[in-house]
Amino acid sequence: MCGIIGYTGSKKSLPILIEGLRTLEYRGYDSAGVTVAQDGCLVTVKSRGRLTDLEAKLSSSGELYGSAGIGHTRWATHGEPSDKNSHPHSTEHLTLVHNGIIENYAEIEEMLRGAGYDFVSETDTERGAKLVDMFFAKSNDPIDAISRAIKVIRGSYAFGIIFKGFEDTVYAIRKDSPLIVAHDGEGGFIASDIPAILKYTSSYYRLDEGIIAKVSTEKLEFFAPDGSAAEQKLETIDWDIEQAQKGGFPHFMIKEINEEPEALRKTLEPRIRNGLPHFGIEAIDGELLSQFESIHIVACGTAMHAGLIGKAIIEKLARIPVNVEIASEFRYRDPILRKRDLVILISQSGETADTLAALRHAKAQGVYTLAIVNVIGSSVAREADSVLYTWAGPEIAVASTKAYSVQCAMLYLLAVRIALAAGAIDEPRARQICDTMLSDIPTAVTEALKLDRQIYDVATKLVAAEHLFYIGRDVDFALSTEASLKLKEISYIHSEAYAAGELKHGTISLVTDGTPVIALTTVGKVCEKTVSGIREVKSRGAYVVCVCAQGLVGKYDIPCDDMIVVPEIDELLATFPAVTVLQLLAYHVSALKGLDVDKPRNLAKSVTVE
Template sequence: MCGIIGYSGVENSVPKLIEGLKALEYRGYDSAGIAVFTESGISVIKAKGRIANIEKILDTEYQNLESVCGIGHTRWATHGEPSDRNSHPHGTDRIRLVHNGIIENYIQLKKELSACDYSFESDTDTEIAAKLVDLNYKTSEDPLQAIKTSVEKLYGSYALGIIFDKYPGKIYAARKDSPLIVAISDKGNFIASDIPAVLKYTNRYYQLEQGEIAVVEKDKVTVYDECGSLIKKDIMTADWDVRAAEKCGYEHFMLKEIYEEPLAIVNTIRPRINDGLPCLDLPGLTDDTIKAFKRINIVACGTAMHAGFIGRTAIERLARIPVKVEIASEFRYKNPILDKDDLVIIMSQSGETADSLAALRLSKEHGAHTLAIVNVAGSSIAREADSTLYTWAGPEIAVASTKAYTVQISLMYLIAAKFALCHGKITDDEARQYLHALIEQTPVAVENALKLSDRCIQISEKISGAEHLFYIGRGIDYDIAQEASLKLKEISYIHSESYAAGEMKHGTISLITEGVPVIAICTQDHLVEKMISNIKEVKARGAYVIVICKENTHMDKEVADEVLKIPVLSDLFMPIPAITVLQLVAYHTSVIRGCDVDKPRNLAKSVTVE
């Protein structure tokens, strides 16, 4: 949610700030702005809407604007409506500030600042933080001291980028519970919310830790801890390149990322198979440790939580260990029962999801072992978990998650095999057969599912005009139905719901009217007959039924209006080719409806506030 970029160097900062903001669009935003040093002071350009609006202002009012240092921001409204005045940067003639996060005590701070004769132009909590820094700067005339004094009074989460009028060429950065990196290049240095913002220029960076303050200049970076002591940081190297954050000929990032799923599965799973057996090789997660776990909690949000549902089925079926899947935003408030015999798996594509991070910290307080499954190296969840498994899917730019979800599922299958072996529920030979199917057959099935794109377009054309749509399934197919429903509503804005097929008659069937589309997922051999009964129930009430089933499943023509047959795997692995075609259906439906596929309204890629 929101994005920060800053540059201090030897080249013009303005195009770098604009390019950086565009690279952060995937995080979601409704307004944008930049602040740069000029001969007359600090110039601020900001506007509601897309970054193109900033470019128009630059072209018409600030032609040939050049500056070697500045900061930029994309805002996703939390306090105050999307508007020019609520856009960042905020501040005064002396300082300008951009902020990600939420300042929880902004009302009290606003009262204190009002008593010091400050007035306010916006409805944001960020302006409060900016003017608090300004107040302390007036008192101390020392930027570092002003920031240190100010952040001590801020309750909540923040990543801050700040410039001061008397210190041209310097950017000050600070963070608490909101991600911020400092990136290093030969022609200057950057601050950014995420590595894709700077990949065009460098893949070397520092990860700012809690309470740290950095001073970024064109030829050096100085970092202080929360006590004000100078510290030395280790430079990290991102293994992504700039092409990974480009469309590479695809119309949208989402489509590109769906087509990257086979390779993402292979990259994530193959290195973790040794002699045909699962090899996690994680500090603190030995075979003996795994044997000691009596319960597993999978805690996540949104799409990652849906991957957790598949993981629950796989682990319980193979390892016979009880698994609960919890919504991260609810988990921390329900006083969970946890102890040292529990494993808590925190799943997050970005590794920065605020609710998931809070759940991780709570789990550690209770003595549970925490295992992170994330896609971003060095992210907060990865650093704070006891053990971390990375999904090597590469950067996922589209807001709606596709390949990260598929790889999360694949990794859960691997974990299930490892736990089943450690608990003596399967033999080595059984594990080898299982993992051979996972790494050899599953990517091929996805490749073949991608060849069904034209058929998916036909289905999308049939449902694109619908106001409401339902997904139904049984068992693991219901788990897939939940993710398919979310994907459709996220990017096409069609109201969509998912239901366990056997529950339809307990109330939901009253919503079935003539012509309402129902997508029935029917990939589990032992549940086909039950599903056909449920399909007939909705068909009898006028539903337009689309069935997703295996190529070798017999489906009479009178059962459904449309049948999409997909590649065959064992039942447990069928969610992967099933979700591939359902992602394609959602994608093409969104395109047909003229929606913004990669940046759907009101959504953010990385939800870094609670």
């Protein structure tokens, strides 16, 4: 989730660019840069690290007084965080900033090398910039060059561009990435989000996909790709900057839950090619996975709970044994690792100290390591033999939501690839699973978000609880572990997850009149057994909330006080809308208690100590 700011007007652009980038810091970033147009030149300064690192470079770069420029904060997706991979990217004829992922960057690079272009960075963005440059060199027309380039590019993008010879104008276009355009009477702006322009104006245009914006000091103009004039809808906002950073939501956590459909789409779409999982890593896409006889998934906290989901789906599809290991225990218990074992390490930040230590221990034993992380260039990503990136974008709230969902999605794709390699499923079955994942998961999660009001009403009945239980069987038990963690870490209510059949082995003595029990029933083959567990706690006075798959409603007489019906989806994939429901429930309980949802006490987003 990069941040883009652009300005052209009557004021010096640099202070506006820096201030705009600072208001977009909440989006997360690992590098930053600006280009200022002055004296017929495009002067670019960029730096890995924080905005303060960029400002230090700027202070020794001479005065930048030009009145037009573009700026960018980068969250790495192609190429590690570095000065050369930072934006803006400059060519002979232009400078460009980009938010998104160009999926066919390799094809574009091949085309451009044939036209005599070389590359200095590892980024997809540089390929996009030089593609626009190639077309501009032929026409000297910015609108034409942009229009021709987007016919070639596949993927998501929000571009801000300044062309040489047109230095007082900023051009912009987007597809599947946000971009707004505004004018305050003295100058024009482009930005990834509203906070960057709120100081200057409360009116803006949310740029439609495929529409090219031409931003000048005097006015805003909009064009269709064929060069004809286009109309855009003017909108107004009355949020303050903090509200705007949260997209109008009261907390980052609820904003990030609502971002799950898009995060899942961005993780799945580039990894499915011709209906099959494709990771762009020769070893993983090739024969390597067929060599493994057992798998260890190693992680902490929420990532470990995603590993439990991964264990269930890998064993179900591939019929290969999977152990899920707590990273802080892994190396100390002297695990038995063999040459034909695969160790999968999961970490949102890629800097989790215990996971990194477990990775190093596995590598010391000569075992192949595969990392699933969200941050490019992180320590776990650098040290693992192979790495798969989840493109969730940054999470600000300490309690992980969308990162968990995309970790599960990546594990599902990996399970299909492993099952294919093992010969446990054939290609038609693999394609059916992948097609269903791509078409149904984002839709079902979107539908789950529409249950927010009902979930809020259930949450009002839980706020006074001192302790509660989650129960489930099979993958529902794996899911209940994450649901329980999510509730306890942000609401401070003591919560435990149990396999439904285990309650009668001691824990049921804690169930008394009014004790809340949240039961998960999304797996048909064990639903009847779970219902037996529900009857046991109900007979002891428990207040029971059942989170039930739509396809199972009515098939069983479930004795619950409230039922939340998970939107319809293939049972294999019910985890995704179900976890959204459970995240919303935890969120509302915490919010109703008036707690700091985004920053619960005693917790940190990235745990970098053992």
